[in-house]
Amino acid sequence: MKQYFKNTWDAIWTVLIGMKITFKHLFTPAVTIQYPDEKLQLPERSRNRLYVNIDDCIGCDQCVRACPVDCITLETVKGVPGDDLGLTSNGKKKALWVTKFDIDIAKCCYCSLCVYPCPTDCIKMTDIYEFSEWDRDNLIYHFGVMSDDEVKTRKENFAKFEAEKAAQKAAAAAAPKAKPQPLPEKPAEN
């Protein structure tokens, strides 16, 4: 009998306690972040979409080799003497024309491994994370700025240069034939 009244009392009392708690929460400000309107500050080293500052890129291919999922495609053409490729931001001279720099961000696993080896810090993580697309092909980002014509001329230039060099070499090889050749001996030393 005692338990019976105790149960009754407990029921009423605990309900009142619960109601007190919920009533307090009625006046607690909402914790909702209304996402598209307000965004949280991202953590400092958060990894999101990659960006390549193509002006700084020297085409060293290090990021391509670092990428574990092979999402970066890099094609370069050597510059010929007389081409003005300009300098990178840290003062290095560029030697290669970057004809193609594609990142398939759909394949990217956001490991940031391509960022570390970059000698000019031109590939980096941005804080953009809203880049969904209707077409998967739109997720391949083309960072190369050279037009097809330009690429073509650069390639032709280089081919011409090569051809000239080859011709020079051939000429040089043809002229002094009697020159002694110490080359075969060298590997033996190593």
Next chain:
Amino acid sequence: MYDLLNKIIGNDYLAAIIAAALPLFIFILPFALFAVLMERKVSAFMQDRIGPNRTGYHGMLQTVADILKLIQKEDIVTSESDKKLFNFAPVLVFIGSYGAFAAIPFSSGFIGSDIDLGIFYILAISSLVVASILMAGWASNNKYSLLGAMRSAAQIISYEIPTALVIITVVIVTGTMNLRTMSEWQTPYFWNWLIFGGATAGITKLLLIPFMLVAFLIFYISSLAEVNRTPFDIPEAESELVAGFHTEYSGMKFAMFFLAEYANMFVVSAIAVALFFGGYQSPFGYLGDLFGIEWLIPLEQFLWFTIKGLLFVFVQMWLRWTLPRLRVDQLMTVCWKYLIPYSFANLIIVGVISLI
């Protein structure tokens, strides 16, 4: 109200039809729209969320948009269902809750039907809900619906007993079943309301107060169960039974169930107000009396009744977001082992007190 309409229109039938449709259009529909929004907002605030805030100013038009959407939706009738019962159940469930509005004393100038059996009539007509819920559950031909309907029938029939016992207690004290007389008896001063012992004099009043409090608690708990609100929402327990008896309903038929649920919420709150909290009476007298403006009094009464009713609707929502759902056996325990003995003892004691 009917007399006034009769005078304006000069036709008995037309006046009766208009008088019957008035509560629906000036009260039930706006109330349902408001209550659904209030429910969502209250739940959001209690969970530290914001709630609907995109449609209109602070989401005010959310429920209107929802209703528009529900009207446009396809009316799906499952192939294995009992078509006639399936289509009739949502209508019947609304008839039950709408019928109860007939005897609710909104104000001294606006009572649908001023009958002497007021509270008894409400108790009787709101039992129609059980029939329609069973009908919906059975006709859906769905195991979850049937389970929900069975639970609902068991629950509502069980909880009608403590409700009826409490109502008898109140009827013993007031000596009338007419809700208007009952409201008039609890004068427009809050210390004369039944929860504070009613308009009785001397020692009887003091003796009545604790028992009226118990009676009110029992009434409120069992009325919560009768309208299937949490913590007694096992008939439509989302996590167990999908949506209970209205799993198979969609579009406007679902909206009918929804409307009936919210109308029922107000009906039970209105009964609680009429029985224990002075009905349509103001707690501190009337401005109309003060300034001698006669026509202001019914309006004030309507306002007070709505405010008090909404307060109890708010408490229902408050409880909903506070308490978890009861198990079926716990539900039956609460009713048969606790509420009924208490209400019965309460009835006897109040009977003895009023004899003195």
